[in-house]
Amino acid sequence: MEKLKDALDFSDFSKAERIGLVIFSVFLFAFPWIGAGSFTTTVMIQFLLFSLFGMGWNTIGGYGGQVELGKAQYVGIGSYTVALMMVWWKVPFWVSMPIGILIAVGYSFIIGYPLFRLKGHYFAIATICTSLVLKDIFDNWNLVGAAKGIELPIHDHPDFLYMQFKSDTYYYYFIMALFYIALFYMNWFRKSKLGYQLRMIKDDEDAAESLGIDIRWCKIKAYSIASAFVAVGGGFMAVYNLYIDPASTMELSLSIKIALMAMLGGAASLWGPIIGAAFLVPLDRFLGSWLGGQKGLTGIDFMIYAALIMIVSAYQPRGIWGIIEQFRKRGH
Amino acid sequence: MSFLTVENIVKDFGGLVANNNVSFTIEEGEIVGLIGPNGAGKTTLFNCIVGYHRPDSGKVTFRGKDVTGFRPFETNRAGIGRTFQIMKVTTGMTVLENVMVGSFCRTNNRNTARGEALHVLGDLALDAVKDYYINELPIAIQRKVGLARALATKPALLMLDEVASGLNPTEIEEVVELLRRLNSAKKITLFLIEHIMEMVMKVSQRVIVLDYGEKIAEGLPADIVKDENVIKAYLGEKYAQGL
Amino acid sequence: MLIADALLQGILMGLLFALVSLGLTVIFGVMDIVNFAHGEFLMLGMYSVYWANLFFHIDPLIALPVSAVVGVLLGLASYYCFIKYLLRGPAIAQLFGTFGLMLFLQYFAMFLFSADYRMIDKGLLVGKSLSVGPFIFDWTKLAAGILSLIAFAVVYYFLHKTKTGKALQATSLNKEAASYMGIRTDRMNAIAWAIGGGTVGMAGGLLVNFYYAYPMVGILFVMIAFACVALGGFGSIKGVFFAGLLVGILEMIFPVFGHLIGSDFLGPHFKFTVVYLAYFIIVVVRPQGLFGWKN
Numbered sequence: 053m054e055k056l057k058d059a060l061d062f063s064d065f066s067k068a069e070r071i072g073l074v075i076f077s078v079f080l081f082a083f084p085w086i087g088a089g090s091f092t093t094t095v096m097i098q099f100l101l102f103s104l105f106g107m108g109w110n111t112i113g114g115y116g117g118q119v120e121l122g123k124a125q126y127v128g129i130g131s132y133t134v135a136l137m138m139v140w141w142k143v144p145f146w147v148s149m150p151i152g153i154l155i156a157v158g159y160s161f162i163i164g165y166p167l168f169r170l171k172g173h174y175f176a177i178a179t180i181c182t183s184l185v186l187k188d189i190f191d192n193w194n195l196v197g198a199a200k201g202i203e204l205p206i207h208d209h210p211d212f213l214y215m216q217f218k219s220d221t222y223y224y225y226f227i228m229a230l231f232y233i234a235l236f237y238m239n240w241f242r243k244s245k246l247g248y249q250l251r252m253i254k255d256d257e258d259a260a261e262s263l264g265i266d267i268r269w270c271k272i273k274a275y276s277i278a279s280a281f282v283a284v285g286g287g288f289m290a291v292y293n294l295y296i297d298p299a300s301t302m303e304l305s306l307s308i309k310i311a312l313m314a315m316l317g318g319a320a321s322l323w324g325p326i327i328g329a330a331f332l333v334p335l336d337r338f339l340g341s342w343l344g345g346q347k348g349l350t351g352i353d354f355m356i357y358a359a360l361i362m363i364v365s366a367y368q369p370r371g372i373w374g375i376i377e378q379f380r381k382r383g384h
Numbered sequence: 385m386s387f388l389t390v391e392n393i394v395k396d397f398g399g400l401v402a403n404n405n406v407s408f409t410i411e412e413g414e415i416v417g418l419i420g421p422n423g424a425g426k427t428t429l430f431n432c433i434v435g436y437h438r439p440d441s442g443k444v445t446f447r448g449k450d451v452t453g454f455r456p457f458e459t460n461r462a463g464i465g466r467t468f469q470i471m472k473v474t475t476g477m478t479v480l481e482n483v484m485v486g487s488f489c490r491t492n493n494r495n496t497a498r499g500e501a502l503h504v505l506g507d508l509a510l511d512a513v514k515d516y517y518i519n520e521l522p523i524a525i526q527r528k529v530g531l532a533r534a535l536a537t538k539p540a541l542l543m544l545d546e547v548a549s550g551l552n553p554t555e556i557e558e559v560v561e562l563l564r565r566l567n568s569a570k571k572i573t574l575f576l577i578e579h580i581m582e583m584v585m586k587v588s589q590r591v592i593v594l595d596y597g598e599k600i601a602e603g604l605p606a607d608i609v610k611d612e613n614v615i616k617a618y619l620g621e622k623y624a625q626g627l
Numbered sequence: 628m629l630i631a632d633a634l635l636q637g638i639l640m641g642l643l644f645a646l647v648s649l650g651l652t653v654i655f656g657v658m659d660i661v662n663f664a665h666g667e668f669l670m671l672g673m674y675s676v677y678w679a680n681l682f683f684h685i686d687p688l689i690a691l692p693v694s695a696v697v698g699v700l701l702g703l704a705s706y707y708c709f710i711k712y713l714l715r716g717p718a719i720a721q722l723f724g725t726f727g728l729m730l731f732l733q734y735f736a737m738f739l740f741s742a743d744y745r746m747i748d749k750g751l752l753v754g755k756s757l758s759v760g761p762f763i764f765d766w767t768k769l770a771a772g773i774l775s776l777i778a779f780a781v782v783y784y785f786l787h788k789t790k791t792g793k794a795l796q797a798t799s800l801n802k803e804a805a806s807y808m809g810i811r812t813d814r815m816n817a818i819a820w821a822i823g824g825g826t827v828g829m830a831g832g833l834l835v836n837f838y839y840a841y842p843m844v845g846i847l848f849v850m851i852a853f854a855c856v857a858l859g860g861f862g863s864i865k866g867v868f869f870a871g872l873l874v875g876i877l878e879m880i881f882p883v884f885g886h887l888i889g890s891d892f893l894g895p896h897f898k899f900t901v902v903y904l905a906y907f908i909i910v911v912v913r914p915q916g917l918f919g920w921k922n
């Protein structure tokens with residue numbers, strides 16, 4: 053009960069932030085009615101999906117300060133669990149997604165146990181390695197479609213059990229619901245014991261240990277929470293795209309994007325991943341459709357994207373939210 | 385059976401023996417000082433007791449329990465708190481949040497943790513700075529926050545690594561008062577490293593002296609300052625004459 | 628027989644891997660930064676030789692210095708225009724920064740050269756092979772292995788025997804002490820990036836003789852280089868040499884084992900999985916590197 057209250061309580065934010073949240077929420081709810089085209093709707097769905105990923109990453113990467121670059125493997129686990137169970141045994145989404153989460157969490161504990169013996173660069177590269185190993189396996193495993201991937205059977209009629217709808221609007225509202233669950237969860241998380249302990253670990257590991265914090269165990273817990281978030285998003289990707297392959301679910305660039313959105317928006321803040329996704333997803337999409345499609349300009353879109361990453365990391369490593377906070381502090 | 389028993393601790397940093405066969409005991413409720421010249425191995429000894437280093441040999445027993453080789457968080461949960469000689473200047477959490485992390489060691493509830501943290505801060509007269517970040521504070525206050533943080537974990541034994549260094553005489557006086565109060569009112573056993581002689585001598589009931597990793601003396605403050613070995617190793621002529 | 632052959636081929640590849648990884652470990656040693664864009668330096672080294680060959684009909688072997696020069700310039704440009712500023716930020720920003728550089732160079736190559744796979748089809752050594760007893764070597768691979776070894780030896784000599792090299796080593800041992808001794812850290816960093824770029828660019832020039840050049844080729848090799856650097860112990864020159872050999876041999880020998888025991892899961896597709904797994908296991912079990920050498 054108290055947890056629920058904490059999750060819904062935004063009172064420690066400034067008035068501007070709370071008003072912003074309300075306006076943003078109204079916009080989200082009303083969005084399908086303002087007559088946006090299907091392209092914009094897909095962009096919005098991507099935005100909500102990446103916000104979800106980013107919020108998950110923020111537990112271990114933002115609050116915990118661990119450079120985690122292997123989240124894509126959990127996108128893969130979530131989406132493959134849903135897809136395979138549906139193809140093989142006709143298991144409904146609502147059963148297969150929780151199973152996907154369980155597998156992701158179980159797997160994250162197994163991987164996390166050795167992983168969190170490592171620090172710094174060793175850790176960052178090891179997270180990439182674990183993710184690539186899984187991708188390699190799926191790329192070559194014929195039973196799960198290998199590099200060709202798998203297609204989900206398309207139903208003739210809309211089917212809630214299997215999350216198959218004709219219109220993107222339903223998917224939009226579904227991912228929006230997941231987004232809010234994630235947002236409320238994170239709002240609780242940042243005030244929870246684990247949230248405080250992780251921030252201490254990020255600040256000063258030695259001091260954290262002297263205050264009775266089992267550092268490794270805390271990191272593993274946060275890592276598995278992040279993995280669960282990401283697996284949910286992966287499950288959604290499977291039913292939304294109706295087609296998955298290792299390249300779209302487990303690629304290194306996906307891992308990096310997830311971490312990057314949170315970083316760019318402002319790690320270790322509730323709004324950071326959302327701001328980051330709101331910035332990068334449309335940029336990625338619009339650059340892609342404007343420039344990527346033009347003959348002779350392939351690559352320019354990603355060059356701009358990459359240049360932005362470079363500029364932000366060199367000049368404002370605390371992200372967009374960091375800039376806003378700086379201005380606010382100056383205002384005091 | 386003693387409260388804390390340290391037996392034959394040896395810590396060798398690849399040829400540099402920072403602790404050589406150090407043994408002593410501390411009784412419940414005592415205030416014990418640990419002194420020695422720079423590099424004598426005092427911090428290393430703390431680290432061996434608390435678990436940041438695993439001693440090469442030797443044994444540490446706390447309240448009848450063998451805690452040798454425990455991880456620092458385990459010794460903390462067993463009831464040993466400690467502060468650091470060099471406190472990392474961090475930017476991520478406010479003073480209150482720092483102390484709350486300490487309180488979270490004994491509770492899962494945020495409101496309880498917050499209440500206790502505020503209580504500790506009030507006790508140390510730190511309420512005024514509770515919303516500042518560590519990097520915004522002068523070093524003396526930073527050290528006090530370190531102390532508050534450790535206190536919030538409700539230790540039975542508190543090990544302080546040079547809490548008073550860099551303080552002016554009035555501030556030292558306050559810290560001495562504070563330590564006495566913690567010891568008498570909260571029944572916390574204190575074990576402190578200190579360079580400032582006036583303070584160690586004033587506050588400690590017993591003093592242990594390390595030099596080149598070895599324990600060269602142990603006894604009442606009044607006896608220690610007269611001990612020839614100690615004078616030679618550490619205090620130097622100046623202090624002896626000053627007495 | 629199969630195994631002996633794989634071993635020899637593995638050693639040749641391993642020598643090249645060692646050269647690829649050398650720059651990464653030098654840079655890491657001197658400034659404690661992991662350069663994700665390392666593989667893209669390799670990629671551009673490959674392209675430089677490819678274009679020199681295609682447009683000016685310079686033999687790929689003779690064009691080798693071009694790739695080294697391109698690498699050095701890239702390294703210096705990256706350092707002075709970008710990395711220098713990155714150093715002020717936290718470690719995580721540095722990782723993302725070099726990752727951004729990697730993406731940038733990848734898509735820059737895509738923009739300029741398109742995503743096509745390109746391979747050199749004429750050259751002194753291309754397509755020729757040498758048979759020694761039962762073994763058959765591609766001349767291109769043989770040359771790559773031997774020239775890598777020579778390049779490695781030259782850099783090793785430079786680092787251990789020349790004044791600048793010694794200063795570089797001192798910086799990687801202890802930055803502060805080195806700067807008290809009057810060694811200019813900034814200059815050392817730049818030199819490290821020049822060496823890093825030059826060696827890996829040259830490795831690219833050797834690689835393109837028998838491997839496709841395409842914009843994304845770098846990621847594969849940077850992962851191998853990460854594995855080698857970790858196995859050798861971050862920053863260790865001697866370590867990275869043997870680690871390179873080991874990875875080269877592993878990569879060649881596993882598919883052979885797989886073939887022998889008839890297992891699909893050790894097939895050629897998984898040769899890099901083996902490398903990643905080796906990295907993971909070794910850093911977990913022995914974070915000081917396989918050999919525990921510090922430079």
Ligand SMILES: Nc1ncnc2c1ncn2[C@@H]1O[C@H](COP(=O)(O)OP(=O)(O)OP(=O)(O)O)[C@@H](O)[C@H]1O
Pocket residue numbers: 397400402420421422423424425426427428429469
């Ligand atoms: N982690 C370590 N690795 C190697 N040597 C160490 C390490 N920690 C301490 N030392 C060395 O051990 C010796 C004892 O150091 P220690 O910090 O315990 O001294 P100290 O008595 O606390 O000195 P000070 O009064 O300056 O704080 C010193 O020579 C120091 O250089």
Ligand SMILES: [Mg+2]
Pocket residue numbers: 426427428469
């Ligand atoms: Mg000390």
